[in-house]
Amino acid sequence: MKLEDVLKMKKFESEYHRATLNIIYSGIWLLEQVNSVLKPYGLSDQQYNVLRILRGQKGKPANLFSIQERMIHPMSNATRLVEKLRLKGLVKREICEKNRRKVEITITKKGLDLLDEIQPAITKSENAMATQLSKKEAAQLADLLDKMRG
């Protein structure tokens, strides 16, 4: 569905305005898709994102600062988000002995298992895009966005 129909707009001020609104709208739309998949597992998209970053560490711990750097959302308080994951037993936190300012976060077995459990539903949701766009178009879209941000 075209954005002007979704938002019941007659016209846009410019192609740049149309692109701007479309990117923002589509981002929110995609986040909702992801969240609806995650909801049954009791995770928010940000929590899921953090778990994936930690899995990508392959056992190496990550501190809060480096987690924030890699998040899609700028996370204004990593401490409380990670604490929620810890309470669920999905991550472990330890003070770094080398540099006592840092807190080392690692994903637990339980966290890895949960990611494995969720994976199929997420992949399915992401691949829904494949029915609309060819692989080439998806790549082109991402390239344009990279270019757009400068």
Add this chain to the structure above:
Amino acid sequence: MKLEDVLKMKKFESEYHRATLNIIYSGIWLLEQVNSVLKPYGLSDQQYNVLRILRGQKGKPANLFSIQERMIHPMSNATRLVEKLRLKGLVKREICEKNRRKVEITITKKGLDLLDEIQPAITKSENAMATQLSKKEAAQLADLLDKMRG
């Protein structure tokens, strides 16, 4: 800057995964741009969005329901958001006499003046995109997003 550099990622699972993350990230990125422009005026992006919808009504009032339909964000409570605008004197609300369930919202002179005041900064921000993308590319980007959502 490419998304993989921003998020310090080695690779993506697929072009679809890359596009998904890129759209979400770019949407948040754009929202931040808009918000930084609006901040000095004490408006959130949602409040600004509502004011623009009301201006588009050209004097005709809009009720809360129709405002929600046209918002980029699904707004979970329009009542309170509009109340904030009313307290600032930017909108007026009246019970619709024809259908007393409805509340008619109209933008005030003060609201219109504020929009005019903000306009140049917003346009400037939106046109920053023009230094990165041609008009044709912007259109192509928006088309791909429309297509992506199906």
Add this chain to the structure above:
DNA sequence: TTGCAAATATTGTATCAACAACAAAAATAT
């Protein structure tokens, strides 16, 4: 060495959003 600046994390507070429950008016059905 001492003092100051930078890096890292936590906490407090105020605002905002999601979700569900509720209410009132209007439309529809019996």
Add this chain to the structure above:
DNA sequence: ATATTTTTGTTGTTGATACAATATTTGCAA
């Protein structure tokens, strides 16, 4: 006409988020 359902909006509650203020550790400079 009365009861039921739908539309529209409001409110309560709980949890999330932004932002600023505050520690604590480390690194560096005088």
